[in-house]
Amino acid sequence: MQGPLIDTLVRQGVSRRTFLKYCATLASMMALPPTAGRAMAEALAAARRPSVIWLPFQECTGCTESMTRSHSPTLEGMIFDMVSLDYHETLMAAAGHQAEDALHAAMKDNAGKYLLIVDGSVPLGIDGAYSCIAGRTNVDLLKEAAAGAAAIVAMGSCAAFGGIPKAKPNPTGAVAISDIVKDKPIVNVPGCPPIPVVMTGVLAHYLTFGRLPDLDDKLRPTAFYGETIHDRCYRRPFYDQGKFARTFDDEGARRGWCLFELGCKGPVTHNACATTKWNGGTSWPVESGHGCLGCSEPDFWDAGGFYKALSMPADPLKMGTAAAAVGAVAGVAVSVANRAKKHRAQASHETTTLADLEK
Amino acid sequence: MDDLQLLTWARGPGLDLALGIFVLGVVWRLIEVYALGRKRDLAPARHRTGASGLHTVLRRSMPPPGMLKTSPVSYIGGFVFHIGLAIIVLLFAPHILLIKSLTGLSWPGLPSQFIDMVAVLTMIAMLVILVDRINKPVKRFLSTFGDWFAWVVTFLPVLTGWMAVQHLLLPYTLMLALHILSVELLLVVLPFTKLFHAITLFGSRWYSGKINAHKGVPV
Amino acid sequence: MSATLEKGLHALREVIDAPIASYFSSCVHCGLCADACLFHTETGDPRYTPIYKLEPLRRVYEQEYTVLGRVKKLVGLAKPVDDAMLDAWQELVYDSCTMCGRCSLVCPVGNDIVYMVRKLREGMAASGHTPDGIRSATRRTVEIGGPMGLKWPAVANVLRKAEEATGLKIPVDQPGADYLVLLSSMEIVNYPEYIEALAKIFHKAGLTFTVSSDAFEATNAGIQIGVSDLARTIVTRIVEAAERLQVKHVLSPECGHAYMAIRWEGPNLIGRPFRFEVVHVLELLDELRRKGVLKMKDTFKDPLILHDPCQIVRRGGVLDAPEQLIRQVADNYIPVVDQQKWNWCCGGGGGASAIHTEEAEALRAKAFQVKKRQIESAGVDTMVTFCANCRIVIEEAFDHYQMDTKLLGLTELLAEHLED
Numbered sequence: 001m002q003g004p005l006i007d008t009l010v011r012q013g014v015s016r017r018t019f020l021k022y023c024a025t026l027a028s029m030m031a032l033p034p035t036a037g038r039a040m041a042e043a044l045a046a047a048r049r050p051s052v053i054w055l056p057f058q059e060c061t062g063c064t065e066s067m068t069r070s071h072s073p074t075l076e077g078m079i080f081d082m083v084s085l086d087y088h089e090t091l092m093a094a095a096g097h098q099a100e101d102a103l104h105a106a107m108k109d110n111a112g113k114y115l116l117i118v119d120g121s122v123p124l125g126i127d128g129a130y131s132c133i134a135g136r137t138n139v140d141l142l143k144e145a146a147a148g149a150a151a152i153v154a155m156g157s158c159a160a161f162g163g164i165p166k167a168k169p170n171p172t173g174a175v176a177i178s179d180i181v182k183d184k185p186i187v188n189v190p191g192c193p194p195i196p197v198v199m200t201g202v203l204a205h206y207l208t209f210g211r212l213p214d215l216d217d218k219l220r221p222t223a224f225y226g227e228t229i230h231d232r233c234y235r236r237p238f239y240d241q242g243k244f245a246r247t248f249d250d251e252g253a254r255r256g257w258c259l260f261e262l263g264c265k266g267p268v269t270h271n272a273c274a275t276t277k278w279n280g281g282t283s284w285p286v287e288s289g290h291g292c293l294g295c296s297e298p299d300f301w302d303a304g305g306f307y308k309a310l311s312m313p314a315d316p317l318k319m320g321t322a323a324a325a326v327g328a329v330a331g332v333a334v335s336v337a338n339r340a341k342k343h344r345a346q347a348s349h350e351t352t353t354l355a356d357l358e359k
Numbered sequence: 360m361d362d363l364q365l366l367t368w369a370r371g372p373g374l375d376l377a378l379g380i381f382v383l384g385v386v387w388r389l390i391e392v393y394a395l396g397r398k399r400d401l402a403p404a405r406h407r408t409g410a411s412g413l414h415t416v417l418r419r420s421m422p423p424p425g426m427l428k429t430s431p432v433s434y435i436g437g438f439v440f441h442i443g444l445a446i447i448v449l450l451f452a453p454h455i456l457l458i459k460s461l462t463g464l465s466w467p468g469l470p471s472q473f474i475d476m477v478a479v480l481t482m483i484a485m486l487v488i489l490v491d492r493i494n495k496p497v498k499r500f501l502s503t504f505g506d507w508f509a510w511v512v513t514f515l516p517v518l519t520g521w522m523a524v525q526h527l528l529l530p531y532t533l534m535l536a537l538h539i540l541s542v543e544l545l546l547v548v549l550p551f552t553k554l555f556h557a558i559t560l561f562g563s564r565w566y567s568g569k570i571n572a573h574k575g576v577p578v
Numbered sequence: 579m580s581a582t583l584e585k586g587l588h589a590l591r592e593v594i595d596a597p598i599a600s601y602f603s604s605c606v607h608c609g610l611c612a613d614a615c616l617f618h619t620e621t622g623d624p625r626y627t628p629i630y631k632l633e634p635l636r637r638v639y640e641q642e643y644t645v646l647g648r649v650k651k652l653v654g655l656a657k658p659v660d661d662a663m664l665d666a667w668q669e670l671v672y673d674s675c676t677m678c679g680r681c682s683l684v685c686p687v688g689n690d691i692v693y694m695v696r697k698l699r700e701g702m703a704a705s706g707h708t709p710d711g712i713r714s715a716t717r718r719t720v721e722i723g724g725p726m727g728l729k730w731p732a733v734a735n736v737l738r739k740a741e742e743a744t745g746l747k748i749p750v751d752q753p754g755a756d757y758l759v760l761l762s763s764m765e766i767v768n769y770p771e772y773i774e775a776l777a778k779i780f781h782k783a784g785l786t787f788t789v790s791s792d793a794f795e796a797t798n799a800g801i802q803i804g805v806s807d808l809a810r811t812i813v814t815r816i817v818e819a820a821e822r823l824q825v826k827h828v829l830s831p832e833c834g835h836a837y838m839a840i841r842w843e844g845p846n847l848i849g850r851p852f853r854f855e856v857v858h859v860l861e862l863l864d865e866l867r868r869k870g871v872l873k874m875k876d877t878f879k880d881p882l883i884l885h886d887p888c889q890i891v892r893r894g895g896v897l898d899a900p901e902q903l904i905r906q907v908a909d910n911y912i913p914v915v916d917q918q919k920w921n922w923c924c925g926g927g928g929g930a931s932a933i934h935t936e937e938a939e940a941l942r943a944k945a946f947q948v949k950k951r952q953i954e955s956a957g958v959d960t961m962v963t964f965c966a967n968c969r970i971v972i973e974e975a976f977d978h979y980q981m982d983t984k985l986l987g988l989t990e991l992l993a994e995h996l997e998d
Contacts, residue, residue: 228531242452242470261456268363268532294363303367308460310370310535311453319379327383330645331390338395338643345591352589352704352807354720357713359581359706391644392599401845403855405895419688424920426684429613437608437686497609500624506607551646556604556687563604564688566597571682571690574842575895576919578683578690 006045019045023204029276030201030213030223043208050207051110052117053103054088055145057138058131058165058174059120063156064090066193086114089133100134107148115206116149116184118142118177121158121165125173142180151185151212152177153202157295160188160220167301178219187212188219192295195276198224218298220270229266229292232274235259253289263307264291271296366536369543377543384550385558392559397566405575415568415578416561432495436488443481447474447517471524478521485514509554515541583661586705590638593697599643601694602636604687605629611681611691616922616945617674628681628691631670634659635698664707671695671702672709673938677802677835677928678888683919692893699804708803711932716799720808724795725932726763733794736766740773746781748773748789751823755788757862758825758854760796760816760840762833764966772832772966775993779863782996783871787829793819796831798839802929810847813839820854830858832989834889834927834965841894858890859989860964864899867906873997874907881910881958882986885949885972886921887965903988904962907995912956922948924963926971946975953983964988 009019023044024037032040056064085091086106087099094102106114120138123130128137146152154177157163165174178186189198202221205213213221230236238244238258245252246261258264266274269292277284285292291307294300350356422434448454452468459465468474489510492498519541521527523534549555556563571578612618612627624630637659640647650656657663679692702708715725722729737748749755757780765772780787793815800809820828830837841856866872884904890896897918904911916922925945930938949972953961961983963969972985 230531231526240471242468244452260453268366268535297363299364299367303363304371309453309456310366311457319375320382323379323381323383324386327386328390330383331387331394334387334391334645335394338391341642342395342591342594345588348588349592350585352585352805354717354808356581356585357703357706357708357716357803357805387645388603392603393596395594395596395599395643397595397597398846401849401851402842403845403851407895407897415688419686423684425916426610426613430610433608433610495609496622497612497618497624497627498607501607501609501627501630503607509606553606556606559600559603560687562600563597563690566600567682567685567688567690567693570597570693574893576892576897578919 009045026197026201026204029197029272030205030221031226032223036208040204040208044204051106051114052085053106053114053145053149054085054091054117054119055138055141056089057118057120057122057142057159058172059156059158060164061090062193063119064088067155067196067199086110103145107145111148113150114148115203116145116152117155118152118159119155121162121174121176122180123165123172123174125171130172139180142177146181146184149184151187151206152181153199154178154186154188154190154219155199156194157190157192157298157300160190160218161298163192164301166299185212186219187215187221190218190220190225190296190298191271192293192300194296195224195272195278197276198272216270224272224276225270225296227270229269229271229274229286230264232272233266233286234274235286248289259286259289259291261309262291263305263309265294265297265300265303265306265310266292267310269294269297269300362530362532362536366532366539369536369539373543374539377546381546381549384547385555388550388555389558393562400570400573402573404573407572407575407577410568410572410575410577412565412569412572414572416564418568418577419564432487432491436484436491439484440481440488443477443484444513444517446477447481447520450474475521475524478517481517482514482521485510485517505553508548509552512541512545512548512552513554516545581704581706583659583664583705586664586701586703586707587638587659589704590635590698590701591642593700594635594639594643597690598635598639598694598697601687601689601691602639604689606687608686610684610686611689614680614684616678616680616925616948617941620945620947621941625670626674628675628695629689631667631675632691632694632698634664634667634701635694638701661705661707664702664705668702668707668709669937671698671707672712672928673930673933673935673941675928676888676923676925676930677893678923679893680888680920680923683892696801696804699802700806701804703804709929709933709935709938711934711938712799712803712929715929715932716803716805716808719795719797719799719812724763725797725799726767728763728766728795730791730794733761733766733789734791736770737773737789740770740777744774744777744781746777748777749787750789751791752786752788753823753825755786755823755825757785757787757827757829757857758793758816758820758823759787759789759829760831760836761789761794762797762831762836762966763795764797764833764970765831766794769966769969769987769990771990771993772987775987775990776829776859778993778996779866779872779989783866788823788825790816790819790823796833796836796840798836798843799929799932801839801843802835802932806847809839809843813844813847816840817844817848817852820852825854827855827857827862828852829862830856832859832964832966832987834887834894834967835929837894837896838889858894858896858899860890860896860899860903863989863992864902867903872903872906872992874992874995875997876995878908878960878991878995879910880960881912881956882908882960882962883912883914883953883956883958884917884988885924885961885963885968886918887963887968888921888923888927890965891921892919900964900988903992907992908962912958914952914956916952922952924949924965924968924971925975927967931967931971942971943975943978946972946979949975950979950981953981958983960984960986962986962988962991 020041023041027037027040087103122138128139131138154160159177162174162176187202216222235258243257244261245257273284293306427434450469451474455468519538523538611629615628617626641651641656675695677692681691718727719725741748798809798812800812830840837858845851925942
């Protein structure tokens with residue numbers, strides 16, 4: 001399918017008005033000036049479908065599921081459809097040599113222009129042998145595909161930060177995309193899985209302005225990752241009042257009080273869940289009564305337990321007994337020496353006489 | 360190491376280590392101090408109500424007659440910041456949770472706005488006391504590096520905790536990590552600095568009360 | 579044999595105990611003890627902060643009995659105690675400290691500072707850093723028998739005069755008496771009325787007493803200079819005489835540190851409990867008052883205040899008897915603000931009154947201003963006390979400030995108004 005995006009949209013029954021509204025919403029969500037909505041609409045409408053190559057590495061397909069399944073009639077889904085997805089193992093009909101040919105053809109035809117989307121982390125253990133496609137390791141494939149890409153989107157926490165494959169003890173030696181590719185623009189879209197609108201937002205921005213959106217120090221679009229879940233959480237007032245649910249079925253839980261004590265990682269998690277919500281704005285984890293796991297933060301799997309409050313130590317008094325024992329031994333040893341010294345001093349006491357007072 | 364990794368380290372291995380050194384240091388120092396022992400007093404004791412080790416432990420928490428007027432800054436400032444620290448440490452909900460995880464004991468906390476106010480008052484009192492230490496000739500004369508150091512390590516946890524809650528200066532994650540790290544510093548140095556008075560003052564008051572109670576003097 | 583730094587440090591190693599370790603571990607340098615010390619309040623000099631006077635003891639404790647201190651000493655971070663330091667501290671430990679113990683009452687962490695001063699003096703003395711005056715007084719007490727060099731014939735003479743004045747017999751070396759009466763040289767020389775008063779009161783109460791010809795002196799310069807060995811020598815004379823004469827009680831006179839020496843330090847110095855009871859003269863008088871024996875024929879009319887000697891009241895535990903007795907004899911007793919255990923020292927206790935350097939005397943006079951204010955704000959012309967040393971120091975200060983306040987001894991005042 002070729003031709004401007006707007007034609008495809010019209011064919012699929014999306015009115016121009018609906019499309020404009022969507023672009024305005026997207027622009028405001030990304031904290032762009034109001035005029036950007038129209039600019040975005042015009043740019044998007046005229047845009048030709050860019051070539052996209054999607055490489056899956058050590059992943060669970062959750063990111064793809066999140067992107068493609070949940071919102072069939074929504075604009076996100078459609079825009080996603082509108083890109084020229086030239087290679088996506090899970091979605092493409094082709095298989096085997098046919099698929100590999102498609103990949104190489106796309107890379108060759110669109111050299112230097114295609115967008116590379118990666119989900120999954122890259123294993124480096126035993127020369128990358130933990131994950132291979134068509135006999136080639138992920139790291140090999142990534143380097144080849146990255147060489148001709150205009151930009152790379154690291155989709156999901158695995159690609160962005162290493163994710164669950166990298167969780168201790170990281171048997172495959174998994175690393176993030178940014179650990180391997182150093183010479184291309186990279187956008188991290190972390191989350192397990194990430195929010196679909198973040199993906200389309202980044203795409204729309206890229207198509208409109210010809211460059212990637214503003215990123216933070218972890219290469220995440222600031223528009224979506226600039227604030228914490230806690231900052232935007234509708235349960236925040238309860239935190240400030242000191243009203244906390246203490247179990248998942250107590251009075252506080254039923255009243256919708258803050259889930260901090262149940263281990264919510266909202267205060268340290270940068271993501272847009274609290275504003276965009278999930279499943280077409282239906283709900284999101286905290287609204288459903290469960291604390292945030294912090295899935296879009298690096299190493300969230302090893303951050304001390306999902307159900308332990310942030311103020312709680314991961315393993316309280318692990319060394320307490322041992323420390324007390326060592327302290328007691330040290331103290332007793334010092335005391336034995338001290339008492340011996342004092343007794344020696346007292347035993348060697350020479351009676352002081354008047355003569356001893358003179359210097 | 361990013362913010363969350365720092366926080367994870369601080370509340371994980373960092374806290375374990377700090378608590379370990381704290382427990383080790385306290386046990387060691389307590390034995391070092393009290394195992395020196397003391398001689399039994401062979402003079403026949405004079406008994407008097409109100410004179411005992413326990414009486415002095417309690418009585419010394421209040422200013423002796425006339426002293427409040429002589430040194431109002433030391434007493435009022437001291438009261439505000441010690442009580443403030445106790446309220447913050449013991450009655451802030453996230454802290455109670457920490458205590459619960461360590462000991463299994465739990466009690467209701469105070470609203471965070473109130474704790475906020477207490478934290479501000481505590482910091483003001485500590486600053487006033489610092490100025491007093493600089494201004495008052497006796498205090499300035501007595502002050503050593505240890506005194507300034509102890510002030511800083513006591514002030515930092517209050518400041519960082521308050522700033523974390525207020526979202527000031529640094530992202531919450533980093534500030535919370537710094538807060539926990541500052542508490543860990545406090546724990547680690549407590550047994551080896553004058554901050555150890557938090558524990559030995561009970562022993563000192565008891566000895567003083569006991570030694571003088573033997574003579575029938577309630578001190 | 580002579581005093582050396584090493585002997586001083588050795589002595590400190592011997593006396594450091596758990597209370598001292600606890601006290602030094604607790605000090606937060608709050609400086610409140612300075613507000614309780616008359617040498618600081620009257621001069622404003624921060625060096626007179628009580629806890630600072632203990633710095634040599636603190637250093638020895640830290641460097642000898644704590645691991646961190648030993649490490650600090652090894653790597654050169656801790657300054658060792660040397661002769662120059664002790665020399666500089668002599669003034670702080672003797673001239674400007676009367677061991678009155680007021681600082682020990684205010685320390686918020688409960689440090690018994692005076693307890694530590696007493697121990698530090700052991701090291702000061704053994705290292706040869708003691709004031710000449712106290713050293714001479716100690717020498718006279720050990721060699722001759724009393725700090726003023728008084729010998730028995732002179733005492734016997736005073737006793738004889740007292741017998742003549744009262745017409746009552748003062749028994750000497752009489753076994754089995756109820757009380758062995760101790761005196762202080764200052765009373766014998768300056769206030770012989772005390773002896774007469776006692777004779778009258780014993781007679782009135784029907785109690786027997788005796789004076790020992792080889793243990794009449796109650797004062798003990800050994801505990802002031804801080805040498806337990808010498809203090810033991812001195813106190814042993816009394817213990818031996820009392821146990822030889824098989825008296826039931828030993829009566830400590832109106833002298834502060836004498837009471838401290840015999841009542842509280844005595845058994846600890848000789849290492850065993852006494853076979854007699856030590857009673858302060860005011861305790862005896864108060865008991866007689868309660869029994870109704872101490873009846874007054876008239877009362878003292880002028881308004882007066884009481885000066886509570888530190889070693890008898892604050893540090894000796896004779897808390898209530900003085901006020902009860904003064905109320906018995908005086909119509910216009912005016913309690914001062916800082917009274918009983920809170921009283922301010924005369925400025926010359928703990929051996930300080932024996933230091934006769936110009937600086938020490940000037941310092942004592944300055945420190946006395948706190949008493950001067952007490953007298954002036956009470957607006958009285960009479961002050962009563964019950965310590966011979968306080969009396970000497972206060973009389974000297976009255977002289978210095980040209981005050982015409984009258985100073986009376988409590989026992990004499992009582993005896994004067996006693997029913998015949």
